Amino acid sequence: MSGWWFIGSLGEALFFAAVFLLGVFLSSVLITWQVMSPSTQVIKVFHGFWLFLGVSLSFAILGVVGFWYRVLKVVTSDEHREVIAQRRLVAEPARKQSQKIPPPNIPDLRLFTDSPGARLAFRLPSHLRENSGLVATGIFAMAWNAMIAVFIVYAAGSLFASRTPWQLLLLLIPGIYIGVQSARLFFRSFVRTIGIGSTTVEIEDLPLFPGRSYRLEVVQYGRLVIKKISVRLVCEEESTYHFGTDVRTERQIVYSQEIATHGRDRIDWGYPLRLECQFSVPTEAMHSFQSMHNAIHWKIIVDGEANRWPSYSRNFPVVVHPQPQPNRTSAAS
Amino acid sequence: MIRLLGLQPTYMPGDSLEFEYRVTNVDDASIVAVESSVCWVTEGKGTEDLGVHYFQRLSGNSLASIDWSIAQRVACPLPLSPLSYEGKLVTISWCVRVRFFLSDGTELMAQQPFYLGTVTRKV
Numbered sequence: 001m002s003g004w005w006f007i008g009s010l011g012e013a014l015f016f017a018a019v020f021l022l023g024v025f026l027s028s029v030l031i032t033w034q035v036m037s038p039s040t041q042v043i044k045v046f047h048g049f050w051l052f053l054g055v056s057l058s059f060a061i062l063g064v065v066g067f068w069y070r071v072l073k074v075v076t077s078d079e080h081r082e083v084i085a086q087r088r089l090v091a092e093p094a095r096k097q098s099q100k101i102p103p104p105n106i107p108d109l110r111l112f113t114d115s116p117g118a119r120l121a122f123r124l125p126s127h128l129r130e131n132s133g134l135v136a137t138g139i140f141a142m143a144w145n146a147m148i149a150v151f152i153v154y155a156a157g158s159l160f161a162s163r164t165p166w167q168l169l170l171l172l173i174p175g176i177y178i179g180v181q182s183a184r185l186f187f188r189s190f191v192r193t194i195g196i197g198s199t200t201v202e203i204e205d206l207p208l209f210p211g212r213s214y215r216l217e218v219v220q221y222g223r224l225v226i227k228k229i230s231v232r233l234v235c236e237e238e239s240t241y242h243f244g245t246d247v248r249t250e251r252q253i254v255y256s257q258e259i260a261t262h263g264r265d266r267i268d269w270g271y272p273l274r275l276e277c278q279f280s281v282p283t284e285a286m287h288s289f290q291s292m293h294n295a296i297h298w299k300i301i302v303d304g305e306a307n308r309w310p311s312y313s314r315n316f317p318v319v320v321h322p323q324p325q326p327n328r329t330s331a332a333s
Numbered sequence: 334m335i336r337l338l339g340l341q342p343t344y345m346p347g348d349s350l351e352f353e354y355r356v357t358n359v360d361d362a363s364i365v366a367v368e369s370s371v372c373w374v375t376e377g378k379g380t381e382d383l384g385v386h387y388f389q390r391l392s393g394n395s396l397a398s399i400d401w402s403i404a405q406r407v408a409c410p411l412p413l414s415p416l417s418y419e420g421k422l423v424t425i426s427w428c429v430r431v432r433f434f435l436s437d438g439t440e441l442m443a444q445q446p447f448y449l450g451t452v453t454r455k456v
Contacts, residue, residue, distance in 0.1 A: 077368055077440075078383055079368060079370040079372055079383070079385045079388055079430060079432075080368060080388070080390065082372075082383050082384070082385045082388075083385050086385070103413040103414040104384070104386075104412050104413070104414055104415070105384060105414055105415045106414055106415075237420045237421055237422040237423045238379075238422070238423075239379025239422040239423060240379050240380060241378055241379050241380050242380060250378055250379075250422060251422075252421050252422050254420055254421055284451075284452055285452070286416065286418050286420070286452050287414055287415070287416065287452075289414070289415050289418070289423070289425070291375060291382035291384065291415075292380075292382050293375070293379045293380040293381075293382050294375045294377070294379040294382055294422075294423045295423075296420070296423060321414075322346060322413055322414050322416055322450065322452075325345055325346055325347050325413075
């Protein structure tokens with residue numbers, strides 16, 4: 001804990017104290033003026049009064065929360081603060097006695113086991129990273145084109161009224177170009193997604209335990225000629241860190257095991273490609289882990305190469321639990 | 334000073350961790366608060382995360398009855414996870430930490446690392 005750290009924390013605490021005092025001062029002036037002399041009040045009720053009061057009170061709340069957070073940072077140890085944070089404001093609902101308490105800092109299994117499989121026990125959820133680009137492009141294209149449509153209607157109205165809105169027309173030219181390009185990009189991604197077809201992965205059991213074997217079934221739908229399809233079990237470390245004002249996330253694969261591979265084949269509607277395979281989690285494998293800035297993920301990755309389509313890779317996260325410990329009391333006896 | 338009472342600094346999930354701590358060359362009257370904790374920290378490229386498994390804070394009247402020339406013994410069962418791990422981007426380390434807060438504002442801290450589980454390196 002250096003002197004600069006102390007000065008910085010003190011400065012932050014003073015800033016938030018000033019924000020709190022400003023909020024309290026503005027709110028009290030506003031309320032007192034309204035109560036004592038409503039006729040001379042500049043900001044009348046229903047004409048900005050509630051908005052101004054809301055802003056003032058939010059200053060006060062922001063200030064008090066920020067001030068106490070900074071004070072706690074200075075006067076309490078890291079461990080004490082963590083313990084305070086664990087005692088949440090809203091208590092978690094009590095678990096039923098039949099419900100097993102999951103091991104700490106391991107992703108919740110319910111997210112992975114809520115979809116039963118057709119042949120094996122569970123159908124794994126697909127990781128959304130590859131679809132997020134498509135969704136983001138779609139939302140942008142829709143919002144942008146809706147905005148451009150409103151401006152076009154406005155410009156058309158002006159033209160019918162014998163007025164030529166030159167500035168708006170000049171702005172519409174690049175606007176329409178961006179709208180067309182974004183829609184094109186979206187539909188190209190969309191066709192690529194539905195053209196290759198969906199991939200489903202079913203697994204025999206969850207959670208996975210080190211040293212045990214599991215059956216897996218991968219089904220590739222669509223209408224295409226596959227050049228190669230491979231299935232891998234991967235362990236990936238993930239770290240999030242601050243770099244200047246940026247927040248960056250770095251990922252690194254630390255373990256990769258090929259489970260199955262399949263060569264050239266034709267897939268058609270109603271005749272999907274089915275790959276049945278078996279794999280083992282290494283005996284000395286680290287379990288899945290999730291904390292605020294760091295994580296260890298285990299996943300099944302399906303990589304495919306198809307004729308006339310770009311190669312693709314789809315992720316299906318799984319959860320690995322620590323090796324169950326033998327009953328120590330019985331072992332001792 | 335912290336001393337783990339196990340024969341070796343490797344524990345399995347569910348084991349009982351026993352340790353003792355003491356402080357020397359400090360006037361007992363100047364001790365304002367004492368915190369002992371069993372926690373894990375992540376190290377490596379990412380921002381450091383901290384998880385506290387066991388925490389005890391002694392202050393006020395509860396300190397008065399303690400003779401600091403005698404080691405204070407603490408025992409707590411260890412959790413199932415996270416296990417100690419040394420990866421490429423992420424390292425998870427377990428330790429016992431003790432902090433003494435003195436009346437002049439000084440803070441004395443000692444920590445003793447230990448391993449939880451036998452998975453200490455990447456697969």
